[in-house]
Amino acid sequence: MRLSAPGGVTDFENDQQRDAWSAHLSQEIDAAIGGIAQCTATSQYVNPSVVDVTTFQRAPIHWPGFPKLLYSQFPTKPEAYAAADAPTVVSGGKIKSGGRRVQDEYLEWFIHRDPQNRIRAIDFTTETLEYWKFLFTADKDLAAKTYSAVLGTAVTVADISTGGNAYNAVNKFNTTVGIVHLIQPNNTLSAELDIAVQSTLPRTDDTGAVTTDVVSCTHCNSPDPAGDSLGEPGRNSDPTIAQMVNAVAATGSQLTIPDPVGLYIQGIDLSGWTGPAGVDVGSCWKVLRGNPAVRARFTVPDAAQLSDFSIGGLPIQYAGQIAERISVFLTAAYGPAGAVQLPPPSPCTGGQATPLAARRPFTRKAATG
Amino acid sequence: MTPPPDPILDGAEIQGDILAGFRKDNVRLLFISVPDAAIAGFKAWIKKIAGTLAYLDAVLGFNVKFSAERRRLAADPPMQATWMNLAISGQGAKRLLTQAQWSELDQTFLDGPLDDAALVGEPAAGTAGGPQTWIVGSPGNAPDALLIIAGDDINDVAATAASRQNDLSGIPGVTVHVEVGTTRAAEPGHEHFGFKDSISQPGVRGKLGSAAGPPVTRRVLDPKDPLYASFSAPGQPLCWPGEFVLGYPRKVEGGQDPNQTVTDPTTEVTRNGSYLVYRRLRQDVPGFNSAVAAMAAQISQNASFGQRTPGFAAACLIGRWPSGAPLMRSPTADAQALGNDAYASNNFFFTKASAPPVYTPQSGAQPDTFPQAKADTFGTTCPYAAHIRKINPRDQNTDQGAAVKTLEHRILRRGVPYGPDYDPTDPNSEAQDRGLQFICYQSSIQRGFQFLMNQWANSSQFPLGRGNDIVIGQDGQTPRQITILAPDGTQIAVNFSDKYVKTTGAAYLFSPSRTSLINCFAA
Numbered sequence: 001m002r003l004s005a006p007g008g009v010t011d012f013e014n015d016q017q018r019d020a021w022s023a024h025l026s027q028e029i030d031a032a033i034g035g036i037a038q039c040t041a042t043s044q045y046v047n048p049s050v051v052d053v054t055t056f057q058r059a060p061i062h063w064p065g066f067p068k069l070l071y072s073q074f075p076t077k078p079e080a081y082a083a084a085d086a087p088t089v090v091s092g093g094k095i096k097s098g099g100r101r102v103q104d105e106y107l108e109w110f111i112h113r114d115p116q117n118r119i120r121a122i123d124f125t126t127e128t129l130e131y132w133k134f135l136f137t138a139d140k141d142l143a144a145k146t147y148s149a150v151l152g153t154a155v156t157v158a159d160i161s162t163g164g165n166a167y168n169a170v171n172k173f174n175t176t177v178g179i180v181h182l183i184q185p186n187n188t189l190s191a192e193l194d195i196a197v198q199s200t201l202p203r204t205d206d207t208g209a210v211t212t213d214v215v216s217c218t219h220c221n222s223p224d225p226a227g228d229s230l231g232e233p234g235r236n237s238d239p240t241i242a243q244m245v246n247a248v249a250a251t252g253s254q255l256t257i258p259d260p261v262g263l264y265i266q267g268i269d270l271s272g273w274t275g276p277a278g279v280d281v282g283s284c285w286k287v288l289r290g291n292p293a294v295r296a297r298f299t300v301p302d303a304a305q306l307s308d309f310s311i312g313g314l315p316i317q318y319a320g321q322i323a324e325r326i327s328v329f330l331t332a333a334y335g336p337a338g339a340v341q342l343p344p345p346s347p348c349t350g351g352q353a354t355p356l357a358a359r360r361p362f363t364r365k366a367a368t369g
Numbered sequence: 370m371t372p373p374p375d376p377i378l379d380g381a382e383i384q385g386d387i388l389a390g391f392r393k394d395n396v397r398l399l400f401i402s403v404p405d406a407a408i409a410g411f412k413a414w415i416k417k418i419a420g421t422l423a424y425l426d427a428v429l430g431f432n433v434k435f436s437a438e439r440r441r442l443a444a445d446p447p448m449q450a451t452w453m454n455l456a457i458s459g460q461g462a463k464r465l466l467t468q469a470q471w472s473e474l475d476q477t478f479l480d481g482p483l484d485d486a487a488l489v490g491e492p493a494a495g496t497a498g499g500p501q502t503w504i505v506g507s508p509g510n511a512p513d514a515l516l517i518i519a520g521d522d523i524n525d526v527a528a529t530a531a532s533r534q535n536d537l538s539g540i541p542g543v544t545v546h547v548e549v550g551t552t553r554a555a556e557p558g559h560e561h562f563g564f565k566d567s568i569s570q571p572g573v574r575g576k577l578g579s580a581a582g583p584p585v586t587r588r589v590l591d592p593k594d595p596l597y598a599s600f601s602a603p604g605q606p607l608c609w610p611g612e613f614v615l616g617y618p619r620k621v622e623g624g625q626d627p628n629q630t631v632t633d634p635t636t637e638v639t640r641n642g643s644y645l646v647y648r649r650l651r652q653d654v655p656g657f658n659s660a661v662a663a664m665a666a667q668i669s670q671n672a673s674f675g676q677r678t679p680g681f682a683a684a685c686l687i688g689r690w691p692s693g694a695p696l697m698r699s700p701t702a703d704a705q706a707l708g709n710d711a712y713a714s715n716n717f718f719f720t721k722a723s724a725p726p727v728y729t730p731q732s733g734a735q736p737d738t739f740p741q742a743k744a745d746t747f748g749t750t751c752p753y754a755a756h757i758r759k760i761n762p763r764d765q766n767t768d769q770g771a772a773v774k775t776l777e778h779r780i781l782r783r784g785v786p787y788g789p790d791y792d793p794t795d796p797n798s799e800a801q802d803r804g805l806q807f808i809c810y811q812s813s814i815q816r817g818f819q820f821l822m823n824q825w826a827n828s829s830q831f832p833l834g835r836g837n838d839i840v841i842g843q844d845g846q847t848p849r850q851i852t853i854l855a856p857d858g859t860q861i862a863v864n865f866s867d868k869y870v871k872t873t874g875a876a877y878l879f880s881p882s883r884t885s886l887i888n889c890f891a892a
Contacts, residue, residue, distance in 0.1 A: 271490065
């Protein structure tokens with residue numbers, strides 16, 4: 001089958017582009033599956049463009065969009081919120097500091113402020129770099145046109161290009177004046193696919209027992225016992241994705257992330273919110289793109305301030321407080337148990353999670369064939 | 370692994386119900402309302418009563434001795450006590466303290482339970498079952514203080530309550546509303562739906578007075594047990610005391626290392642104090658029974674389930690059988706002997722198989738011979754929507770990340786039933802008021818009760834979209850649903866049109882230290 005664009009968005013203008021995206025994504029999936037080729041004869045993770053998964057059962061795996069790791073790095077929650085809301089600084093073609101550097105739960109946001117620096121709106125996205133890079137590569141004008149449509153402002157090809165005419169993911173419209181897609185280094189589609197595929201393999205803990213808690217395990221073919229782990233155990237997302245995928249795989253099921261492959265905004269929990277007099281809080285939240293949603297905005301009404309809203313009686317002062325109430329999710333799909341013979345479990349040589357202070361900066365290796 | 374050193378706790382300062390638990394069959398809850406004109410008189414009363422409250426050293430000492438005697442005699446020893454603890458509400462704190470003092474207290478506590486009622490899933494104000502219907506803490510009727518009186522002898526408890534009420538009535542304008550809690554005579558230790566309650570409580574690191582003092586939580590695991598450093602007993606992880614009492618180390622929120630701690634700054638007002646959440650929870654026993662009967666009939670239509678009883682359906686909602694035996698160790702039928710074994714019935718994880726613990730010789734415990742629990746990461750044995758799995762995911766990773774982070778969201782529960790047992794032969798029984806006087810302690814209402822309700826119990830999505838906690842979860846007036854996995858893997862959605870536990874009263878209170886009561890609240 002042809003794989004859809006994330007969220008089923010309809011940016012592509014012809015079937016050639018649609019087919020090319022499907023082929024590109026399919027290759028990404030195959031590359032991730034190739035990462036376990038040396039470790040198992042038959043991958044339980046299947047490519048949904050090749051295998052019909054329409055009868056597979058679905059299970060959403062969700063997590064809050066605020067990076068909980070920040071709580072551990074600051075004495076108080078307001079300080080953690082402030083760090084996540086800090087203006088993004090780009091230098092040398094990279095994010096040097098600011099919120100976008102630490103928003104690592106597959107949800108990133110941009111804060112629109114008025115001249116008095118008060119928050120007027122917040123744009124949230126789960127769109128991936130891979131998709132936008134592909135769009136640019138396929139048709140630069142289309143990419144610029146889509147940027148313009150998403151942001152509601154004129155964006156040219158030059159605005160989103162590097163000097164070398166390649167796609168510039170950290171262009172100002174995706175960093176300092178707006179947001180279009182994820183750029184935090186860990187928030188990539190390849191990372192999502194990699195952890196999902198690698199987590200299918202049975203692993204044993206340091207006692208030799210089979211474990212489902214595999215997020216800290218090294219990649220199965222890593223020659224380095226202290227090599228990169230499947231995911232970051234300190235994140236909200238990775239431990240649960242790894243554990244649930246592994247548990248499903250342990251039943252001998254085939255599994256996958258079904259079409260449309262992506263990361264999504266599940267929704268915002270508005271229970272306990274109060275807003276300014278006469279304002280329906282629900283009307284301030286609007287999904288702008290995708291089904292499932294990949295982009296949404298929270299708008300502060302003209303006559304109000306963000307601090308006029310409260311959650312459980314506590315005023316909202318930071319966008320991060322809203323991100324805490326947003327659920328991000330992916331969908332796992334799995335077939336009947338016993339469809340695949342499991343490979344023998346291999347040691348999880350990643351060992352125990354190390355204390356934060358001692359942990360080296362987390363990096364992922366791109367899945368390779 | 371060597372356990373980290375225990376914090377030293379001030380047993381003369383911390384009120385006894387917080388960490389040790391009164392564990393008494395008879396309880397009176399005196400909700401005290403104090404008009405402005407009576408503040409001076411009430412302060413004098415606090416100063417007088419502060420020295421008569423039961424603090425940690427006395428309560429723990431009694432409980433340790435009682436338990437030792439019970440093990441020795443294999444029966445309850447002839448020991449009795451009646452104790453009191455005092456807690457102050459946010460409204461009361463604002464009346465009794467200076468602004469500089471009450472500003473040190475948690476904002477959610479100060480705001481009170483009406484402000485976050487919707488956040489924890491209560492029906493909106495003005496709608497059926499909303500806070501305006503609460504018997505305790507309805508709008509305009511927030512109590513200023515709560516005096517907890519608990520004891521073994523019902524007459525002594527009643528007499529103590531009457532005496533304290535008499536004292537308080539001597540302060541012009543002060544009014545008292547009394548709530549009663551009583552262990553159910555027919556089924557001691559069981560709540561009104563018939564299930565053994567308060568089985569799984571977190572362990573608390575810490576020793577009383579000095580490093581040589583008694584541990585707050587009895588440790589029964591031998592150093593040879595692989596869980597020795599992190600568990601006090603099977604299924605009872607050791608939490609840092611700062612999760613429950615202010616002024617002590619607590620796990621760094623969001624951190625990966627369970628022993629990386631932080632101690633929040635405190636003042637004389639807050640040090641050695643704890644936040645108390647009170648909920649008056651009315652239980653609809655016939656409603657619950659009807660719901661589980663319907664659920665049993667529905668799931669029995671799945672061939673791989675076969676004929677299932679209402680008791681099985683109820684166990685799926687709770688995660689345990691009435692005896693307390695967990696589904697994880699007894700998946701298809703209740704096992705009274707397992708339920709009777711306090712250690713065995715709590716010896717299980719969700720994603721790992723259980724193993725026989727290695728007990729210390731002094732514990733007197735022996736590894737049980739009941740079938741061990743198998744790993745159930747997928748929720749086929751104990752449904753994800755089961756109450757005990759929703760609010761205590763144990764070793765399961767969650768939406769918050771690694772399982773270690775669940776240690777930040779543990780509370781110490783001190784519930785006791787109220788009201789007469791449901792009698793299906795009595796047509797008047799259904800209308801009678803019965804339920805649970807729910808009390809829990811934590812160092813942050815946001816991390817504790819509020820989080821557990823909002824993020825886990827009420828969420829239909831946590832985890833894997835398998836539905837609400839049908840026992841305590843609520844989402845306003847929204848109908849609730851769970852998904853049960855049949856043995857053949859079929860997902861069966863079960864709908865619940867009503868709530869069987871309804872809030873009929875609420876209060877957020879602060880249980881101060883002895884010094885705080887005398888030097889701050891009574892000053």
